[in-house]
Amino acid sequence: MQNAANGASTTLMWVGRAAWSLVGLAAPWAVLGEGRSGAVGAAANVWGWGAWLAVLVALFVPSALSLTAVRIIVPAVAAAGLWSAEPAAVGTALFALVVLSSRDVADVLVQGSAYGAETRFVLRTPVPYLVPAVLVWAALVGATVGGTLLLAAGNLVAGIPVAAAGAVLAWRVPLRLHRLSRRWLVAVPAGLVVHDHLVLAETFMVRRNHLGPVTLTHAAGDEADLTGAVPGRRVTVSMTQPDKVVLSPITMRTLGTSQALHVVSFAVAPLRAGAAAAAVSAGR
Template sequence: MASRPLATLARVTAWIARGAWLLVALIGGETIEAAVDGRSSNISWIAAIGGWAVWAVVAVALTIPSVPALTAARVGTPLALVATLVAGIAGTPSADLVFLSIPAFVALVAVFTADFGRQFVQASAYGDEERFPLHAPAAAGTAAVLAWLVWVTLLFSGPLLLGSRSWVTGAIASLLALAGTIFFAPRWNQLSRRWFVLVPAGIVLHDPVVMADTVALRTADVAGLRLAPADTEAADLTGPASGYAIEITTTKSVTAVFAFTPSEPDGRAIHLTAMLVAPSRPGQVLAAAGARGLPVG
C-alpha cells in the first residue's frame, strides 16, 4: 500500500485539478460569450453546448478515479487551452483570455503529473497490489500527441463550419472527428494502462503497448532491483522511454515477448536475466519494493 505522505500528495494533486477545472467553468462561460458576441445564433449555441459538454465529461472523469477516467481527463483537459486560443483568434479581450488560461493551465499540469496518474491507476487495482504508471515510450507518446492535434482541429472546426452553414466541409470535418474519437480513444487508453505492479507473490510488468503479454516474476525469481546504471546490459522493456529506469535482475532466465508489429506479427520473444522498466516515480517503486521485502539496492 502507498505510504500516507505519498497518498496525501496524490489526493491534493487531484483536488487541485478539480478546483482548477471548476474555475474553468466559472470563467469559461464569459469567455465563450465574448468570443461569439455578434455572431450567428447557430455559432453561439454550438459554442455553448460544445463547451459545456467537454467540461462535463472532464468533470465526471476528475470525480471518479479510474483508468478510463485518467484517459478522459488527459485528453479533455487540454481542450480548455485550445478553446482559449480559439477565443483569442475570435477577438476576445485579453483579460478574459488570461483569466481562463490560468486555471486551464493549472488543471492541465495537474492531470499530467505522475502523482495524479498514480492515484487514478491505483483506483482500479485489485486487492493488495500497488500500481505504478510507466513513462510513455517516445515513439508512442509522439504519435499520440500528433493524433490528438489532428483530432482536436477536426473537433473544433467541424461544428463551427456547420454553424457557419458550410455544410459539406463541416459535415466532413465532423464525421472525421467522430471517426477519430472512435479510432484513437482506445489507443490513447492503452497508454494509461501501462504500469509496474507489486503484488504479494512478486512483481508484474503490465504494458500492452510495448509487450505482447505481461511479464510476471515471483518473489523468489527476483535477484534485485536498483536504479539502472549507465552501463547496464539489461534488456530494455521501456519502449524506449525517457527518464530514469529501474534495473531488475532475476535468479533465472525469463521469457518476454514484445508486442506484435507488421514486421513481426507473432511478436518477438527474448530470454533475459535482467530487464529495464521506466516507472514515472522510480524512487516510490524502490521504496515500496523494499517495504515488501524484495531485494533493493
C-alpha cells in the same frame, strides 16, 4: 491528507479538482462563442460544458479510463483558453493543465481502478508513440469540434466532410489513446507485473521469490530495455533466475532482437520511478 495506495499525493489531486472547478468559472468556450452566431455559440457551449463535466466526473471517479479522459480533454480546453486570449481563461486553463498533467495525478487515477492489493504505477509513453499520439489527438479534437462548429456556422461544404472524419476518429482514436493509460508496473503480494501491451506482446510477471535487487538507474545497461526507449530515470529489476519476456513487434524492431527473450534483469520507466522502486523492493 492520506496518500493513495501507491503513495501518490491526493493533496495534488484535490488541487487539480479545484483548478478544474475554476476553469468552469472562467469558461473559455463561452468567451470563444461571444460575437458569433447563436448556433455557433451554442455549439461551443455544448462542447465546452460537456468536456468540463466529463473531466470533473473523471477526477472524482478515478480509474484508467479517467486518465484517458483527462489526457484528451484537458489539453483541448487549455488550447481553447489560449485561443480566447482572456486572462482569466488562459490562467485557469494553463494552471489546470499543469496540475492535471502531473505524475501524482496520473497515479492516483489509475490506482482508483486497481484490484485488491494491486499497487499500480503508470509507465511513461514509449518514444515511438509520442509523436503519433499527439498527431491523432490533434486530428481528433480538430475534426470533432471543428466539424461541429462549421456545420453550426452553415458551412456545409467544409463541415460535412470534417464532421464525418471527426466521427470516424471519435470511434477509433480514444480506444488507441486509452492503451497508453493502461500501461503499468504493478506490485502485488505474489511479486510484480509489467502490464504493457505496447512494449510487450504478453503481460510479464515475476514471482516474489524470484525477485533480486531493484535499483534506480539513469541510462540503459545490460538489462533488457522494456522502457520503450524513453530517456531518464528507470527502475531496473534483477531476477534470481532467467525468465521469458515476449516483446511486441515494434519493440522487437526497435531493439533489433528476437521476439522472445530470456532475461535475468530488465528496466521499465514509471512516471514516479522512486516510489515504484520502493514498492517493488518492499515486496521482495
